[in-house]
Amino acid sequence: MTVKKMKRRAILAFVQNKPGTLNKISMMIRRKMYNVDTLTVCKAKPLGVSRMTFTLREDDEARVLQLIRQLEKFTEVIRAKELDPDTSYWREVAIIKFELGKKTLEKLQKTYQFEILDSQPHDIHIIQIAGPTDRLDRFLEDLGAEHLIEIARTGVTALDK
Amino acid sequence: MKGTELILRALHAKGVKYIFGYTGGTIMPVIDEMGKQHDLFTFVMPRHEQGATFMAQGLSRASLSTDNPQIGVCMSTSGPGAMNLVTGIADAHMDSVPIVAITGQVATGVIATDAFQESDVVGVMMPICKQTYMPLAVDEIEKTIHEAFYVATTGRFGPVVIDIPKDVQLQETAKKYSFDLKKYQPRLPGFYYHPSPERDVLHKAIELINRSERPVMFCGHGVISSNAGEMLQEFAEKTNIPVAFTLHGLSAMPIDHPLSLGMMGMHGTVEANRAVMNADLIISFGMRFDDRVTGKLSEYAKNADVIHVEIDPSELDKNVATSVAINADVARTLHVILHDPELTSKPRRRWLKEIAENRKITLAEAEKELSVGVGDDGKLLMKTIVSRLSTITEGKDIIVPDVGQHQMMAARFYNFQTNNSWFSSGGAGTMGCSLPMAIGAKLARPDERVWSISGDGGFQMNIQELGTIMEQGTDVKIMILNNGYLGMVRQWQTLFFDGRYAGTPMLSPDFGLIAKAYNIPYQKVTELDKVDAAIRAAAEHEGAYLLEFICDPSEVILPMIPAGGGFGDMIVSRQKA
Numbered sequence: 001m002t003v004k005k006m007k008r009r010a011i012l013a014f015v016q017n018k019p020g021t022l023n024k025i026s027m028m029i030r031r032k033m034y035n036v037d038t039l040t041v042c043k044a045k046p047l048g049v050s051r052m053t054f055t056l057r058e059d060d061e062a063r064v065l066q067l068i069r070q071l072e073k074f075t076e077v078i079r080a081k082e083l084d085p086d087t088s089y090w091r092e093v094a095i096i097k098f099e100l101g102k103k104t105l106e107k108l109q110k111t112y113q114f115e116i117l118d119s120q121p122h123d124i125h126i127i128q129i130a131g132p133t134d135r136l137d138r139f140l141e142d143l144g145a146e147h148l149i150e151i152a153r154t155g156v157t158a159l160d161k
Numbered sequence: 162m163k164g165t166e167l168i169l170r171a172l173h174a175k176g177v178k179y180i181f182g183y184t185g186g187t188i189m190p191v192i193d194e195m196g197k198q199h200d201l202f203t204f205v206m207p208r209h210e211q212g213a214t215f216m217a218q219g220l221s222r223a224s225l226s227t228d229n230p231q232i233g234v235c236m237s238t239s240g241p242g243a244m245n246l247v248t249g250i251a252d253a254h255m256d257s258v259p260i261v262a263i264t265g266q267v268a269t270g271v272i273a274t275d276a277f278q279e280s281d282v283v284g285v286m287m288p289i290c291k292q293t294y295m296p297l298a299v300d301e302i303e304k305t306i307h308e309a310f311y312v313a314t315t316g317r318f319g320p321v322v323i324d325i326p327k328d329v330q331l332q333e334t335a336k337k338y339s340f341d342l343k344k345y346q347p348r349l350p351g352f353y354y355h356p357s358p359e360r361d362v363l364h365k366a367i368e369l370i371n372r373s374e375r376p377v378m379f380c381g382h383g384v385i386s387s388n389a390g391e392m393l394q395e396f397a398e399k400t401n402i403p404v405a406f407t408l409h410g411l412s413a414m415p416i417d418h419p420l421s422l423g424m425m426g427m428h429g430t431v432e433a434n435r436a437v438m439n440a441d442l443i444i445s446f447g448m449r450f451d452d453r454v455t456g457k458l459s460e461y462a463k464n465a466d467v468i469h470v471e472i473d474p475s476e477l478d479k480n481v482a483t484s485v486a487i488n489a490d491v492a493r494t495l496h497v498i499l500h501d502p503e504l505t506s507k508p509r510r511r512w513l514k515e516i517a518e519n520r521k522i523t524l525a526e527a528e529k530e531l532s533v534g535v536g537d538d539g540k541l542l543m544k545t546i547v548s549r550l551s552t553i554t555e556g557k558d559i560i561v562p563d564v565g566q567h568q569m570m571a572a573r574f575y576n577f578q579t580n581n582s583w584f585s586s587g588g589a590g591t592m593g594c595s596l597p598m599a600i601g602a603k604l605a606r607p608d609e610r611v612w613s614i615s616g617d618g619g620f621q622m623n624i625q626e627l628g629t630i631m632e633q634g635t636d637v638k639i640m641i642l643n644n645g646y647l648g649m650v651r652q653w654q655t656l657f658f659d660g661r662y663a664g665t666p667m668l669s670p671d672f673g674l675i676a677k678a679y680n681i682p683y684q685k686v687t688e689l690d691k692v693d694a695a696i697r698a699a700a701e702h703e704g705a706y707l708l709e710f711i712c713d714p715s716e717v718i719l720p721m722i723p724a725g726g727g728f729g730d731m732i733v734s735r736q737k738a
Contacts, residue, residue: 016351024288027288028288065478066475069474072351073474074351075349075351
C-alpha cells in the first residue's frame, strides 16, 4: 500500500521567548497527531519575541485552521498563521561534507553556486548551500549519495511576500 | 518580606477566604504562615488532594452568580500531593472552571535530580490547565499570582497552576521590593480576549433570526459563566424562540418555562433533539458542540444555519460549521442584541405546536414509570427519587450530582428554578466529584440547601471527604442512589453488549455504619412510601444527612442517542424482552 503524501504546510508563530513555550506548541502538535517535519526558531524584532516556523503534513484546511486557533489560545503565542507557498518564500540552508574530485566540484559549483567553507586533502570539502527544499534535494542527487559524508540541514524557514 | 507572606498577601488581595489544602514537606512554609495569620483565611483540609480541587471548583462555580464571587484555591505539597490534584484540574479545564492550584516544589537547587517527593508538576499540568507558572525568585511571586488570577478568570475561565519551589517561598525580598496592585497590569501580548461582538456579524445574525421559521436557541455553560440567564430568558421571550440546554446550561433559567425544551443531546428530551434535527436556525450561546450534544456530526442539524456566540475563538467552526460566528462574551452579546430595534418576533404557531407534540412523548414516557415509582423488581427508580426531591424542594435547591445514570436522571427530572444551582462534572465526567464539590458549593452559598447526589460507585471514590464534612460541620445533604452496579456502564451493557455485566456489579459497605462512624445521621430507604419522609427529614435537619436509596439496577435513562449515532437513532421507549 502506498501512503498518499499529504500537502506540506508551513505555520508561522510569533511567541514569547519563555521556557516551556516550545514544549506547549510541540505538545499541541502531537495531540493533534502530527509529526513536525521541520522546525526553525529565531529572535524576532520586538524584544523577547521569537519567530517559529514549522512544517507538517495535512490536506484538510479546516484542521489546519483549528490547529492555528488552538495554538493562538496559548498565552505565550502572540500570533500564528499559515504561510501560503504561493505567496511566501520557503528556504533552508545545508552544510554538507563530501568527497569529490576537483572537476566535478567545479561543475557543480557552476550550477549551484554554493560557498566552500573548507577544503581538506583527499578531496574532502565542506560547503554551504541555501535555497528552496527541492534545490537542495536536487543538489544532493547530482552530488550522488556515494560522495556524501555528512549533512546538516536547518529545515524550512519562511517569509511572506 | 518572605515569599510565603507575599503568597498570602496576593491571595488576600484577590478576595480569597478559603484555602483547600493538604500540607506536606514543600508547602509547609505557606501553611505555617497562614497559621500565623489565622484570621484571614479558613483552612479546609480535604482527606485527599483530589477533594481539594473539587471543593475549590464548588466554591468558584457556586459563588459566580453571587455578589461575592470567589476563586477556589487549592494547595498541596510536591510530588504525590501535586499529582493527586491532576484529575480535578483536568476536570476544571474541561468544564472551564476558574481555580488556582498552588503546589510546593522541591528547592531550586535540587529540581530535576529526582529529589524526594519531586515531580515535574509544570510538565504534567501544562496540557490539562489554562496556564502554569513557576516563580524562581521571591520578587516574582506576587506578580505571578495576580497574573494567574487574571488568566483564570478572563475570557474562557480555566484552572491555573503555580508551582513554587520551597527555597523561593522562604526567600526574603530585597529592601527596595515593592508591588503596587493598583498599578499592576498583566503584560500578556498573546492573551487574546474579545468580549464585545462585532457590529456586522451581529447584524447578519439578526437578519437570520428575523428570517427564521423554526429556530432553536442553545443555552450552554457560557450563559452560566457570564451570568446571562435572565437576559437569555428575556431574549427567548422577546423573539418567541424555544431554548434547549446543554448539561452545563441547566439552571440558567427555569426549566419548566413554556419556551424551555429541557436538556438536549445524548440523554436529551425528545422535543429538544427533534427541534434541533428539524430546525432551520440554531442560535447557540456559550457552548462547544461536544460529541455528547451533537451525536454523529455528518447528520447533525443538516438544514440549519448556525449562529455561534462563543468567547473562545478556537471553538468556532471546530465541530459544526457556522453561518455567523460571533466571538464575544455571551452576556455582552445578549445585551446588545436584545436592544437592537431590528429584532422581530413571530408567533411560530406551527413550530411550537410540533414541539408541544414532542414534549408530550417525553412526558408520557416518563409518566409510565413515574406513576408506578418502582421497577419490575419492586425497587425504587432513580427518576422517582429525583422528581420527589424536586417537588419537595420546589426545584429551588442546589444540586451537585456525581457522574453516571443518576446524574442524567437529576439533569432530566429536577425542576430547576434557581439561577446557577446545578454543578456537575460534564466534559471530563469525573466520578467522585460530587461530595467534595458540594462542600465547596455550600461554603459559597451557606444560606441555600445543597444536595450531593451520587451513585454507589462514585460515592466510594471520594467517600473520605465525609471526614471533611465531619470536621467542618458542613451542612450537605447526601443522597446515594445505590443500585449495586455502575449504572451507566450497565445501561450500555444492556443496550449494546447483549446484557453481559462485566466489571459493573459492585458490593458496597454498610453505609449506615460509615455514616455513624462520621457522626452523620443516616436513613436507608427501600420503599416508595418512605421516600418523601426521608427527603423531608434530611431537608429539615440542621447539618449533614446521608440518605441511601436502594434502586432498581435495570432502570435506564431514556431517551438515548447511542454514542456515534445521529438524532434519528434516538431510543425513546424501552423495548422489554
